Every structure is written in C-alpha cells, then in structure tokens.
Amino acid sequence: MYDVIVVGAGPAGMTAAIYARRASKTVLLLEAVSYGGQIINTPDIENYPVEAHISGFDFSQKLYEQTKALGAEFKFEKVVEIKDENGVKTVITNKGSYEGKAVIIATGSENRKLGVEGEDALRGRGISYCATCDGNFYRNKVVAVVGGGNTALEDALYLADLAEKVYLIHRRDSFRGEETTVSRLKERQNVEFIYNSTVTKLIAEKRLKAIEVTDKISGSVREIELNGLFVAVGRVPENQNFANLVELDEAGYIVAGEDCRTKCAGIFVAGDNRTKTLRQLVTATADGAMAATEAVKYINL
Amino acid sequence: MAIKELNKQQFEEEVLKSDVPVLVDFNAAWCEPCRMMKPILDEIEGENPKFKIVSVNIDEEDELADDYDVTSIPCLVVFKGGEEVNRSVGLISKDEILALAEG
Structure with missing residues (x-):
C-alpha cells in the first residue's frame, strides 16, 4: 500500500510527489504517456519565476529528475478507474491495480476536437x-x-x-x-x-x-x-474516468477549492483539471504543493 | 546500437527493401515532444525488438516527409514489405509504440 498515489506526471502531479516525498510518504506516480504533460509542447516558457527562459522539454526533464531523486516511483500505465472502499483507495490501470491511502488526480486536459467527420x-x-x-x-x-x-x-x-x-x-x-x-x-x-x-x-x-x-x-x-x-477550440479536462467518485462541473472539471479537496475524503485534485480561474504552469505546481500537503494531513489524521 | 538517421537514398534501402518491419520516427530538433519520445525509442531499441527503428529528420529530408504526407511530428510510421501498415501522430507511451510496431 502506498501512502499517496498521484495520477498524471505533469507539473502538478510531479510537484505533488515532491511535497509528499519530503513529508516522508511513499509515492507512486502513474502516467499514461510520458512525464511532462502539455508543457512539453511549449518551446519557450517565459513566465515561470526564476528562469527567464526555459523550454518545456528542459523544464519537464529537470522536474522529473528532481522527483525521481526524491524517491517517487514512476509507472507508465493508464488509469481507468479509482475505487474507494472503507477508506482504502484502489487505482486500477490498464496493467494492474494499486492501493493507496490518498490519491491525487492530476490528469490535466487534452485538445478539444472540432467534431467533424474524418x-x-x-x-x-x-x-x-x-x-x-x-x-x-x-x-x-x-x-x-x-x-x-x-x-x-x-x-x-x-x-x-x-x-x-x-x-x-x-x-x-x-x-x-x-x-x-x-x-x-x-x-x-x-x-x-x-x-x-x-x-x-x-x-x-x-x-x-x-x-x-x-x-x-x-x-x-x-x-x-x-x-x-x-x-484551437479549447481544451477538455480528462476526468471522465473519475465521475463515479468526485463531482464534475458542467465543463467536466473536478469541483474543488484552493485546498484541492474533492467531495470524496482522501481524493484530491491538482492542476488544469480542477475548477479554477487561471490555468498556468505556476498555478499547476501550486496545486501540486497544496494537494500533497492536504493528502499528508489526511493520512496523518 | 544507436538509432540510425536516414536520408532519402538510405530510406529506399533500409526501409522499403527491409526484410523486417521498420518503425520510422519522423522528427526535428525543434520538436519538443520528439525529444521526449527519443529516450523511449532508444529504450525499445536496446531491448532488441523484432522490428528495426530508424529516424528521419524532416528539416533535412523534407521530400521524405512530403512523400509520406507527414504534416505533424512526432510521427511514427510502420512499414512492412515496403508498404505503410500503421501510423501514429504525437507523443505516445512505450506500450503504445510496441503495439503500433508489432500490431
């Protein structure tokens, strides 16, 4: 059983893993494709504090190395469902299932399609x-x-x-x-x-x-x-697989305040897939820190 | 063995006339998701797969990209017996790459 399972290894998910590891919790990061998230498509990040210019690739690489060095475990598997039974969370992927005390959903969003045939x-x-x-x-x-x-x-x-x-x-x-x-x-x-x-x-x-x-x-x-x-018709959050546990708003975002707590105890949300007004790299990492801190509090109760 | 980068002449020989299936990675230096995919492809290459992996830089070989209607990268195209049999656009996972090449 892991202390914290993080779903999605973008900036929010990896930052959550860093905070949870620094609180001495065991962490499993589950990522469907590759670490980094949508920021890897950005050639030049100019609005993240300290670094005036950094590519999305370099940013992701550094964040990955930092997260890994702190002892978070990465598995590249797609999460299809999360179950909550008597407080134990079971995260089911395309390859297996993992138990955790707390789960942080940081799956981000994907491009909205036009919806035209072909x-x-x-x-x-x-x-x-x-x-x-x-x-x-x-x-x-x-x-x-x-x-x-x-x-x-x-x-x-x-x-x-x-x-x-x-x-x-x-x-x-x-x-x-x-x-x-x-x-x-x-x-x-x-x-x-x-x-x-x-x-x-x-x-x-x-x-x-x-x-x-x-x-x-x-x-x-x-x-x-x-x-x-x-x-370029916007983005849609990737939350469909979690609708059984958490509340989604009309647009599909997981409903949670700045404390990143969902309506299900022990399940938190961090990053672009949360209801919020500003979706930026810096707010994603902020969410990661907040969600992990709340998760640690929940586990230590 | 490192993944070989091909020009148009080599493409004919190494891809179209290959006895084994070939996974072609169309990429460019400025393409960030391509850079993310590179270590995944290197890892697969290191595991001696039943297919060959090669790379085409679309800036240097724009004719090849045009010949195969590649307009987004990263783009992975699988060839068997000189014919395209499968294709995927965008960054995908190791499992998805294996399924694409072996499927």
Whole structure:
C-alpha cells in the first residue's frame, strides 16, 4: 500500500510527489504517456519565476529528475478507474491495480476536437492542434485557424509570418481573446477573418485539401482550398474516468477549492483539471504543493 | 546500437527493401515532444525488438516527409514489405509504440 498515489506526471502531479516525498510518504506516480504533460509542447516558457527562459522539454526533464531523486516511483500505465472502499483507495490501470491511502488526480486536459467527420484520420495529414509544433510544414502555404480565444489568435499571428495566407474562422462575431492580438492580426494583409462560421466538412485526398465553411447566420456554404487546418477550440479536462467518485462541473472539471479537496475524503485534485480561474504552469505546481500537503494531513489524521 | 538517421537514398534501402518491419520516427530538433519520445525509442531499441527503428529528420529530408504526407511530428510510421501498415501522430507511451510496431 502506498501512502499517496498521484495520477498524471505533469507539473502538478510531479510537484505533488515532491511535497509528499519530503513529508516522508511513499509515492507512486502513474502516467499514461510520458512525464511532462502539455508543457512539453511549449518551446519557450517565459513566465515561470526564476528562469527567464526555459523550454518545456528542459523544464519537464529537470522536474522529473528532481522527483525521481526524491524517491517517487514512476509507472507508465493508464488509469481507468479509482475505487474507494472503507477508506482504502484502489487505482486500477490498464496493467494492474494499486492501493493507496490518498490519491491525487492530476490528469490535466487534452485538445478539444472540432467534431467533424474524418478529423482523426487527417490528424498529421493536414490537421494540427499545435501551430508552433507544425507551422514549419506550411511555409508559403494556405492555412486556416479555427477558434476565438487567445490560443487561436496567437496561432493565427504565428502562422501569418510563415504561411502565404491565413483564414481565421470563428463561430461568433467578436473574439474572446486579447484586444492587442486582435488588432495586430487585423493589420496583417494575409489574414482573412471569417465570422459567425463553423467548419462543417473536411475534404481530403490522402491529406486535407479543402474545407467547407458554413455561415451560421446566412446559412451560406463556402469551400476553401487549403493545405493545413489548425484547431484551437479549447481544451477538455480528462476526468471522465473519475465521475463515479468526485463531482464534475458542467465543463467536466473536478469541483474543488484552493485546498484541492474533492467531495470524496482522501481524493484530491491538482492542476488544469480542477475548477479554477487561471490555468498556468505556476498555478499547476501550486496545486501540486497544496494537494500533497492536504493528502499528508489526511493520512496523518 | 544507436538509432540510425536516414536520408532519402538510405530510406529506399533500409526501409522499403527491409526484410523486417521498420518503425520510422519522423522528427526535428525543434520538436519538443520528439525529444521526449527519443529516450523511449532508444529504450525499445536496446531491448532488441523484432522490428528495426530508424529516424528521419524532416528539416533535412523534407521530400521524405512530403512523400509520406507527414504534416505533424512526432510521427511514427510502420512499414512492412515496403508498404505503410500503421501510423501514429504525437507523443505516445512505450506500450503504445510496441503495439503500433508489432500490431
């Protein structure tokens, strides 16, 4: 039996492991893919205290080494369910099951999909969820960005420097993202705004070659030939497997305050999958510290 | 044995004409998830798998990336008898890589 089982080895999960280890608790970290979480996609982190610039890769690597050196155990297995019986938590993965006194859920979030037929098959064949990762494939080509938040706006701006033409498709008539980014985009000659519209069809021949865009107000349909489509319509928390134990809000986030305690005693949540207003690296690590401290308190009761 | 990086000519010989299945890792130096995947691939390589692992740098071999419609990396493509049989985009776990290559 472990003292603390942490689900997800991103910045929140690994920080939780550090705090729990420093409180002399045994820790198992279960991670479905690879340590690091979504921060590994960030080429340059500029807003984390102390380091003015660090890549997401280096950040993850250092955090992993620190966590490992403190004696946390890592297993790369996907958690499918958590059970709570008489206070003992059983975490079931695709390979086995583990018992713990407390569990910290730090599974983060994943990219929201467009939900248009053929999207999965075309991922990596014209469809991308990361402009800074895949922008280089579209030098002097035609691309579209879908979305209206900061990520969509920043993606469009980034791509405007590389691509011949960028369409920005948004389902509303105004943007949720920052005003300054919107005005910088409007100055670009090669950016065309398409408002009140959604992508309703993907047209492909081995790779994506065109999209069908429907204007929600007029109902008119337009076909746009392009090489790449960047989807930036937000993220969804990965909490579905825990709905039996904890409370989820309408958007799927685990309901918990700053103390990271869920409605189930001994189960805590840390990071982007918790209900909160600011989802940043620094708030993820803060959650990790808080969740571990609360978990230790719970165990020592 | 380290994972060999291939150019277009070597690709023909080492991948398309290979007797054993080949897992091709399309990557680039600036791709952070590719850097995360590298040690996982090295680990698999060290366990003498029944397939060959090779690497293609898409900045140096953009024609190869284009030939195989690779537009996101990391991208793993499995070849058997000169034909693509499986593919995955994005960082995946060791188990998923093994399932992809052996599946």
